[in-house]
Amino acid sequence: MLRRLPGTGGARALAIVLLRAYLRLALRTTRWTFDIHPDAHPLLTGRGEHSALVAFWHEALVLTPALWWWATPQNPALRLHVLISRNRDGRLVTDIVAPWKIKAIAGSTDRKGKSKGGARALRRMLDQVRNDSLIVITPDGPRGPRRQVQQGVVGLARLSAAPIVPVGACCSAWRLGTWDRMMVPLPFGRGRFVCGAPIIVTPHDH
Template identity: 40%
Template sequence: MRPLRNPVIQSALAWTLATWMRFCFATIRWTHENQDVAETIWKRGGGVLCAFWHSRIGLAPACWPLDRATPAKGLISLSPDGQFIAKAVARQGFPAIRGSSANKDKAAKDKTARAKGGTQALRDGLKQLKVGALAITPDGPRGPARQMAEGLPLLAKLSGAPVLFIGLSCKPAIRLDSWDKAVLPLPFGRGAIVWDVADYPTGAELSEVATDWTTRLNAVEARADALTGLEPG
């Protein structure tokens, strides 16, 4: 049995990770770029999609101020690893919607339960977007890294919600040997958060939007890495 499939181990590790992340976020010296874009969204309230690459899940809670931003939930996969991440993020004030942002072609190749989970996640995500923010890693849960599936554009098209592209970085950091080369923060370092925003273009194809938004999300992450000096994974 993999350790993360054990509920007791999973809960203990989730608590440890959440505590570590809070400590790191409090000691990191943050640089914010183009924050006025996010401030406009926060002041307006209502639904918004928040997109960052899967490798930066460990930094994501730092970008969303619970005291002045709309309530946020995260779309997290149904895998055991996803359950662990969901518990850690929930301890920081961001409950999870379980499912996948993968496109319909990928979902059709999955097992029945996983496909049903994706359909339910779409419904739950649209409900969340009527009242607050929904965070998505559009290359998750299996990659390829930094290549956007059509789930995020589909949610933006159906909901009419704007999309915040969020680049997150910190240095020093732990780089995991995972498919996405995930980044975990270390304390007393430098951090950066960079924002961009877009609406779904009228009449555009999902594939075209996914390609364009991949470029934009890569750009804000690259800019955040440049600000901290973190080398690309």
Template identity: 40%
Template sequence: MSGLMRFIHATSRKRYTNLAVLKAQFDSGKPCIIVAWHNRNILGPFGYLAHRPPGRVFSPLASASRDGSLAAAAMDNLGVECIRGSSSRGGAQALREMLRAAKRGHDLGITPDGPRGPKYKVQAGVIAAARLTGAPIIPMTYQARRRKELSSWDAMIVPYPFGQLHYVYGDPIQVPRDADEAECERLRLQVEQALMRIGELAEHFD
């Protein structure tokens, strides 16, 4: 799987919009939480990995399911060690591991509508992780000009090789440590809207 991911990415022309946001976060030396929709899992990681400076560590969350195991194996082959768990299985342990990783300076990665959906619906877990770690949320997405969309619950996007990819990054969203329930809900909606907005931008290739 990782070999196919590398091949598709390597043979594709890439365009980046608002990449300066990610680079500024790297320059700060502080960890962040990258969020991208579940159906961007195939090439989404390269939106981070292609730009990270030496020494920067990425610790994305992968579900404890069989599909999560396959994703974690692919990420391991890309030099990334996943944190295992989800809102439905092992969530509390995964959150503790994310907190420990953030304290070590690792960047986190979360698919906020995974592992079971609903599609394009941000779950509360990402807000909880941002509030407890103090790390800003950076929305990220990509679109492929030539692609196949699977009949899975998330309509997984499979880019064709030798195509064009457009990666888009959203502005950082900070969740205060003292945010109450109403503020957390407002920020959850803000993350959701930001992901939808950059998704629309990613549809433009020229």
């Protein structure tokens, strides 16, 4: 669906406005339930001793703003950065969420000698962790396999010493025919976030 949208110009700008309005409507009218582990709560609201890596499966990426809107009233100074691929779809998502104070870090794992901005993205994420920003990552992104954790998130956790907060999310939605079967929320539905106990990666973990 996203690849059919125009790449540049006024038509693309209009598409972004319409998609943003739809996403806001769908997420704001969904009746959310938040099941937050007690140890994860201070991390998700920026009240803990450390920053955190917030891990979603790629299929739930567009639901991220709902968790952000839950957290920020509890700490208006909270900052959120999301690791997003540098491809066309990633740029589109970045533009859609930008007015909601969700900052994007563009890049994905470099593969087969081809640079995809992974090293630069890693440096930026480490800087933001040190500045107490939350970092949202998709452990199975950007291209899967679906729901299989890649080593990038483990390496980032090891280098940053930041705990990983695993997050599961679902809602009334229809799914795209993409590799991740991404959820597109429906308005006036029900949804749930489940945030588990933080995971600490030690230097000896692989």
